Amino acid sequence: MRHAALRYFTSRLITTALVILGAMILLFALTLLVRGDPASVLLGPQATPEVIADFQRRMGLDRPVYERLGLFLWNMVQGDLGRDVVSGRPVLDRVIEVLPYTLTLTFVSIGFAVLLGIPLGCYAATHPGSRGDQFLAIASVSVVAIPNFVIAIYLLLIFSIWLNWLPVLGTGPSGDWGDAALRLILPSLSLALSWIGYIARLMRSSLLEVLSEPYIRTSRAYGLSETKIVYKYALRNASIPTLAILGLGVGRLLGGAIFAEIIFARPGIGKLIYDAIGTRNYPVVQGSVLAVVVLFVLVNLAVDMAYGWIDPRIRAQSARAAAPA
């Protein structure tokens, strides 16, 4: 059993590595398709053809495609994401510099989504048709339907400008954790709000479905309290779809972080990508998109592992699937 679980883990790890490799190749291919030459953008309109040619030689832009791909992959595997065309600093450094901001923002948002979405969904499922349920239904659909950036702008207007409760922009001076936390509230809430609604809806429907299963009737037949039935016997089953959505949600949140980072003027990987695209700073775009891909894939790997922890049937299945025939 242990051995099979290890085997399953290894096979998932290999799949993960393949996905990352695929992403690298796609990222490389993208630079071939995008119009605009980094040399002319960087050197400006006055650059002579000789200067441009020299630049291209230094950047390796004059070599054949397969050679550039090979070099690109080899460098990435070694952790060399190339150099920022504008500042000349290693891309890896720039990514590592802003990554904590984006990670904090993303995981605090997920935290909000889970800590508010799941209890609200449970409440709605255990009080179907009540006023609270009806209110939550309308509120959930509203926050899911309104785009993140609109929510962000309204949150800014209401809480920072009209009520003046929370700081407006930026991340604040470094080292001041309290201030940093305050400045995290609005951006993460603007990202999380639609996910709170989404998870609440999902949780409600999957919990209602589980509560009508025959095994719940068994628990009722033995007189277990409704609290025990919902939170011990039903919630575990009902949380599996939510977990699956969370894995995908991290990807969406990382994407959504771009808006939040721009609107709230926070440093982060989204803002890094956004600025780099504007200046055709390919290495930075590639490096930071790759970082996002790696994060996304790792989170989904963690979600896959969590399935087995929640549901013993999946644990057994994956052990069987991974075992040699």
Next chain:
Amino acid sequence: MTAALVEVRDLGVAFATERGDVHALRHVSLDLARGAIVGLVGESGSGKSTLALALPMLLPANARVTGGEIRFDGVSFAAMGERGFKELRGRRIAMVFQDPMTSLNPVISIASHLGDVIARRHPDLGRRERKRRAIAMLDRVGIPDAERRLGGFAHEFSGGMRQRIMIAMALLAEPDLLIADEPTTALDVTIERQILVLLRDLRREFAGTILFISHSLGTVAELCDEVIVLYAGTVAETGASAALFARAGHPYMQALIRCETEVPGTDRRLRSIPGDVPDLIDPPGGCAFAPRCPVAVAACRSAVPLLRPLAGGTHAACHVAR
């Protein structure tokens, strides 16, 4: 103590459906004597499972009680209220369901299933004692290597083993009434045999009443002291098992017995009673069986027959039977 453990009087249950109300039980009256094994037989759709779910009031949300009452140990459900009959569940009434594959929670360990039942029955017992009792009971119902398998999950057990676990749960509740709703229907024939043997063995240790629901007359004849025959949501005939199988009075019961015994060598499933079970959205006015009954007279189509004693020692709801 002389009164029956369960008295059902004039009970009606209807299910709301898109086509209208389905009257699954109509004017059902019956007694479950203390310490007896009572068999409940009838075709699919006769209301067997509805009655089984009505006793602990576990009816689905679209069902409602349209009339009559249920008394448990002399107290009516109406008098004890919702809190009262919920109190019976897991303490005085336990159930074994038809399909052991879906009746156990897939993500909750067997230890939790059994432990929670014991904790409900004996809230004062410690964790260690609960575990000891759970292992002893699994051992008793024939789960090999009980101590190791206690931590397992439902999917690790075969259908027969799961039904043994369900029976272990029921017995750990030490109920006055054990309802077994077609406990062997979902199992293979050989496994069915084993479960029936187990139930019969347990009979010697379990002093409570058992309501055994089955569509197999042979099983009921073998296991039960008394039998209740349901047809289209009404009681057709009741009586002591021996009397009923020897001298059934109701034409429906007679036809059922013929179905199970006649024409040796042919597949039992191929034999049937001519005609269809009536539509319970709009049940027929008189005797529900009249449209299929070979001996029906004019009165059968106009007046609902009431249960009355017959010469054979049973009670039948039939105008014709003597």
